[in-house]
Amino acid sequence: MDTWTVLSSHSALYRHAAPGLQEHLLTVQSRLRALFIEHGTLQRIRQAIARNQWLPPEGWRALQLEEARGLALHAARRVPYYRDLFGRLGVDPLTWRSLDDLHALPELSREDVIEAGTGLLAEGGPLLRFRGSTSGTTGRALAGWRDRASIAFEQAFVERQAAWAGYRPGERRAWLRGDPVVPAHQAGGALWRMNRAENTLLLSSYHLSPANGAAYIEALERFDPVLLQAYPSSVSHLARWLEEHDRVYQGASLRGVVTSSETLSPADRQLIAERFGCRVFDWYGAFERVAAIGTCEHGNYHVLEDYGCVEFEPNGDGSSNLIGTGFGNRSMPLLRYRTDDVVVPADPGYRCPCRRSFRVVERVLGRADDVIRTPDGRHVVMLDWLFTGLFGLLEAQVVQERLNEVRIRIVAGSEFGVAGEQELLARALERLGPRVTIRIERVARIERTRNGKFRQIVSRLSGEQ
Ligand SMILES: [Zn+2]
Structure with a gap:
């Protein structure tokens, strides 16, 4: 177990600590995490993607070809699964001239990844790697490996989404997601903790109830964050509470709510915007890190073309499954991974007023197996x-x-x-x-x-x- 798991809100040490000590643990954990991040890599990716968001279609397509070819070459040399696959199929990424060459590879399914196991892990480092896994609610859990560079890559894109929502680093932020910041056994007292290192108020999403809606809203209004990052179900719970009590959120500084990790319905999105009096930005990412979709200032969902190559596989009813090749994780590269996620692509001729040329999807419908x-x-x-x-x-x-x-x-x-x-x-x-x-x-x-x-x-x- 690494140091920051011991300090994190998931640990026994944290669970049994007094609230004041819990806040110290959160702060220390953030400071350690900041030391661990590869700052050079993070800075380089930040600068690159700040520019890439304005590329014309031919610009990001050229970037995608270069990234996909580099990733496939790396996979051919260092990843046993791809070395075998490319050998059998006679694939040589050096000869790739267009994205059609990538698209000619077979799709990779969730089952393929589970079967391949460590065969998908790149040989020869880096030494520091972390294993994560899905919750496995719908079948066998899938393990994913990350390294410091892939963590920096992900962070840079999450930061760009926060910037689209009007947030600048260091400003006050509130967080209402799945972290067990307040132990389950705690019934009374403050249902939130402050992380001073990140100037972030972390609120427990596990304790939300009809009885304590007022306490949550007051805590948020007192802290007055510029940005609220939340699970859709948690922030819409509060929005409905506000509606029921004929109130609106009163904090003066809130510029945006960024939701992610669950499917946000259009009705909830509208209600959150009305009750919190700000724009709502929704982020789609996948545990496998093969595709990301972010919301711009005009409320449109853009496929983040500089994050990975995303293919829409039509289902015949206007919706499409997402197949993705993520550029960020060289420790475990996945080429043409078939996600369980379904979107409704917009008309290909649509141009967003934000002037970014990244493709637009009308809706993210979420997981295909939630039926x-x-x-x-x-x-x-x-x-x-x-x-x-x-x-x-x-x-x-x-x-x-x-x-x-x-x-x-x-x-x-x-x-x-x-x-x-x-x-x-x-x-x-x-x-x-x-x-x-x-x-x-x-x-x-x-x-x-x-x-x-x-x-x-x-x-x-x-x-x-
Ligand atoms: Zn846009």
Whole structure:
């Protein structure tokens, strides 16, 4: 276990410390992390991507070819999996003349990566590498390796997104994501901790409830951050609380909310913007680091063409699966990795008023396996519209137990009464059909995944049903 895991909010030391000491641990951890980052690499990438965002299409396509070829050459020389694959297929990246040569490689699936194991790890260093893994909620967990350069690469892109939201380094920031900054057993007291090294207020997303919405809003207003980085489910919980209490957020400095890690629905995005009185920026990234999508000042989702090569694989219904080749991780290069994520690409002729030429997607629909299946054979995704405009409803999750049985678990304030439940039931029936039995269950809170993420749809059906 490395030093900063011991100091982090995930450790036993942190869990048992007093709040004051916890704040010291968070601060020390940040200072150590700052020492660890490769500053030269970070600075170089920051400067490069500050320029790259303004490249014309032919400019970023040339950049992509150069990056993809360099990555494939590195993979051919240092990564056993690709050495074998290229040998069998007779691939020589030195001869690549266009991105079509990259696109001729076979797709790499999640199962391929799990099977390949350390065969995808580059030989010969760097020595310092870290292994992360997915939460494995939908099957076997996938392991990913990172090094200092890949961590710097990711950080530079996250910083550029924060800059698009109007944030400058060092300014006050609030953070409402999956970090267990307040131990689960703590019921009272402050549900947030200050990280002085990063001038960041970290709020617990695990303790949000109808009863403490006021405390969270007041803590945010008192700290008055310039930027709020949050899980969509957590900040929309607060936005709905504000709506229910006929209030808007009063902090004077907030320029933007940046959401990520879960799917943000258009309705939630609008509600957050209205109640927090600022623009909402949504970031899509993948654990496998093969693709990233960011939101510009005009609210459009741009494929970050300087982060990786992203291909849209059409599903025939206007949506596309994402296939990506990320440029940032030489310790574990993935070429043409097929993600589980689905987007709706915009008209290719659309030009964003921000003047960046990076391709635009209309919507990020999220994971392909988050679906409800109906007895008549339909697959229903993105159920957010079920909950839109229902006053007093703070969180909702749809759980499919059997093909003809669905539970809707809700966290609701006092304003959400029988009429609200009936409306919700009517909407669900209309969409899922009369052959599905739907029950509404009021709960105090909805459990998060191991990484603290909210899942709107949980299917307990096996793959064969
Ligand atoms: Zn734009």
